[in-house]
Amino acid sequence: MGLSHVNRQGEANMVDVSDKAVTAREAIAQGTLLLSQEAFAEVSENRAAKGDVLAAARIAGIQGAKQCANLIPLCHPLALSKVDITFEFDAVTPSIVVQCRCKLKGQTGVEMEALTGVNVALLTLFDMCKAVDPNMTMTGIHVLEKRGGKTGDWQHGNR
Template sequence: MSDNQLSHINQRGEASMVDVTEKAVTQREARAEGYVTMKKDTLTMISEGKHAKGDVFAVARIAGIQGAKQTASLIPLCHPLMLSKVQVEFEPQPEQSRVRITSLCKLAGQTGVEMEALTAVSVAALTLFDMCKAVDPGMSIEGVRVTEKLGGKTGHWQGTQP
């Protein structure tokens, strides 16, 4: 298969899970980011831990970790992976009235962890939205992307700022 072909489509054009049987086990990691933009008052409330529902970042962090672990159940052709590390972090950015969410996923395996890193950020962002929607229904989730990956055939890849 050439590098410009879709990896999850077989020769007949049907959806197909990639066969990684012959791929070497290597250390792999991926990082992703995304943003939740909100009203300044909402950002202040959750940054200061004053939300009536409790610590929004703690709940969203656990949700992001759980999301990464469930990626194969959510994305049909993803391989179930034995993740060795999932990290989810939040960075309030008051000047842009948003929260930057970052994730790191690692493992020793035969396939990459980009989808798990993206899922961690996405589920954390959705949880943050869910917990705050009653006070700020106009929030938006933006810019979810892979920022870096290491390991595998392609080695080290780092994204550029959009």
């Protein structure tokens, strides 16, 4: 199949989607922040010195998804109809799993927007918690699933 963002001369170019059908499209991306018990407790109990960490990360993730085309050079600017950021806590690890779901009706997928949303939310969590735990690790960032478009539905792990 080849790389879609490289033309026959090997030059980077924006894919022409003008002939593609407008369809409902959705993507969910996920990533995990591994952090200390102390930082985990501050976030999960909403007692961080900087304020509501989850609210800030949620808004940042939504904004990140909306700004994807300004950050990734060959992405199309998309009119997202929904961006949803969710958090799942695992006290055993301790970790916070962040998911970003993006939806629209359009001519191209929203995987990059979902990945950007997850990354910006994770970066915001890191920024707001780094005074307590500078050793945090962001890991496992991937597209979990996508729906719609020419290639249809897909889930991580199905190759």
